[in-house]
Amino acid sequence: MFMAVSLLPIGILCAAWAAWAIADPPSALAAVLPSERTSLLLANSLVLAAMVALLATALGGCLAIWLEGGDGTLRGWVRRLYLLPLLIPPYIHALSWMSVSGRRQLLEQVAAILVGPNRLQVPTYGLWPTALVMTFSLYPVVTTLVLSGIKAIDPETMEQALLLGSAWRCATRVLLPLLAPWILAGAGIAFVLTIVEYGVPSALQYNNQVMEVYATFSQSGNPLEAMAPSVPLVVAAIALLAASQAALPSNRMRGTAERRPPIAIAFWPKAARAALLASVGLALVSSVGPVAILASRVGFPGPPPSALASASSDLLRTVAIALAAATVSTAIAVPTAVAVVKASRRSALLWIVCTIPLAIPSPITGIAMVHLGNHPWLDWSQQTVLPIVWAHAARMLPFGVFAASTQIRRIDPLLWDALHMHRVGVLAALRQVHLPLLAPALWKSWLLVFVLSLGELGSTLLVCPPGQGTLPLRIYNLMHYGAGDAVAALALALLGIAGITSALTLGIGRRVWRWTL
């Protein structure tokens, strides 16, 4: 089912390209080989992705180490807030950046106070703003992975290391090497998610390969011609993803849940501690900043702008599509995650297959859906929201599998053995054992896909049927028209829905299953 939902549209597109290659090999190959222009755009994509991977890894890794380095009120608050940037669609991060950057805007005014007037210019558009915005959007992924890695470390290993050497030496010679698979995995995901991102580079005027895909398809209307030049990009992304994820399933470190491995941050050099604190500051700014900026533009807590009333049908439709996509994805992601976790020999391969959809740019998913929809037997679906739901499910399934697998790994495998010993009927086992044990995985997977689907833009742009617009489409269109207040109001509404749903779901999780983040 995972392959059918997530990879079938791309597979059909690839089959069409293969048919083209058989019929006319020179032109098919020429379409794939990069020209001077596409080479430049490919280089732009790779440079941006490398920068984001480095910055997000540094920020996310430092934050994770600081979070596990002790307790306290501030750490408690940061633990609650650090995932907030993931709830915010990347193009809304870009919108917040556009509101405070540029000549004579807030950031330049602050810079003028700190370093003097006209000393530091903060550009709105270009490589560095795009890299910064993507870093703030993606560092929680790295933080989550590194936290998992820290929790997997045996505390006794760290205690013995601390007995033999200084805290800093222990950190550089023991902690970081043990965390290396998780850090690499986070960097790999940040790299790939940057490569396939459309909204932020488009908004911040950084031309890359993904924008070219959209522009080519818009101009030619030919799915194969639009997809072909991005093949090297997708292949590179898949290879990098596979390489970065390869060490994860084979990591056999198993820590005890009761004790945290000691890190002794207090004994680190000042520069290192300052870097950790800087990461905390940046994390807080990126978590709270976008919401505060949007709220100030709207004049919150004043009356809601009229833009919300005119967008009410788009809002409801967006929530409905996200509900449908999350439910469909969860129904597929959880059994897939069970299969990945239980597989012993092929788990690495299965894990890589599950993450392949991450490496496919969102416009290509949309193009594949358009190509699929042109078949007569699917004509009836083109006037419904089914193409949008399918596109969202196809893109978000890996996230669902990831969220579910982290939860499933916590289930004691002896419980499954005990079930077999009792020889319980299939339906009874499903109702009384499987579903209750898998319920936390179902909830987390559902929540993550729901939140991500709310803000999905890249593929929705292409598959949205007439009269079935979504809120992200409206926000994106209005952004370019410069309707700042209306955009801010709609973006806040989107964040509000994501936030309320997350709070409710996590609240239920804590009460029923005693979740901790």
Added chain:
Amino acid sequence: MTVFARRHLRRALSLTRLLADPTTRCQRLLPPVAALTLLCLAIILSSTACRSASPETVVVYTSVDQVISEPVLKEFEAASGVKVEAVYDVEAAKTTGLVSRLLAERSRPRADVFWSSEFAQTIFLKGQGVLEAYRSPSAAEIPAEYRDPDGHWTGFGARARVILVNTDLVQQDKHPRSIFQLADGTWGEGEVAIANPLFGTTATHAAALFAQMGDQKAAEFFRSLLQRKVMVVDGNSVVRDMVVRGEVKAGLTDTDDAHEAIAKGAHVRMIIPDQDADHPLGTLVIPNTAAIVKGGPHPSTARKLIDYLTSAELESRLARSGSLQMPVRRGVSTPAEVPALSSLKPMRVSLQEIADRLPFSSQWLRENFLR
């Protein structure tokens, strides 16, 4: 008893409790989950049912900015009782994206009406056999140069290409009076911006330059822009924003985008280029165009919408909207700040000639005008 067996027995006992207790908190959550699943299926299926049940519907693809077109379409809905299902395009692709969609759907059209913010792509669609002839009675007073001679499309509510200048950064005596002055040595690198010349009105403007000046001179102009490292951005509104913020000193955009900035009190000036004897080129006037898609699913409601879009009342409304579009017919009441079309000096090339040159100019720009 071994450690393994003790652990196994403990697990088995907890499992037994789980099996024996039918009222676990987890089970209480199953009905809502089942309800959620059914709700999702209902959402997907109902979006089909509602569509087939609606008696009077019209599907319109429009490249006019959503903030302008959506209120117009909602007014039509309220006045006529016809449900409008619209597809709006995004700034990055504008008309071109919708044109590709119409071509792809040619064998099974899903749209009824194509409402474009420009004309070149509409004429191209006519040439591809995608449009159907319809002479609306509302459009009888529209001048012939803004109507297709065969009745496949009708123009209304025009904009013009203009230069927008940041008055804080550029002194009055340095304000350009011609688009060619944007490519001379007056400006530094990256101080001028234009929208992507492969899309929208910028593409049409490029085609007009190639049609009127000839390929060589037009190519020289764009090469000069390239040498000056002109900023090429996603759309005219982005050009406007960059000029307003002072990121660039000047840019090429449309009258509606320029008016938007002026209305908000930005320190900018809108200059209609090439209007004097020293710069006789004239500026491009770009009407909206409306056309019926051949074979569309709702032909009768499509005609109703065309009648509405090409009416004098709508032209007056568009003139009073934020975009301040200029009526193409005479005698339509407009606000004072909207210039009469007759007061502008347009480029001396017909809409058909511009449309004919569009494929060549797009190809040349694609190959030579790297971003």
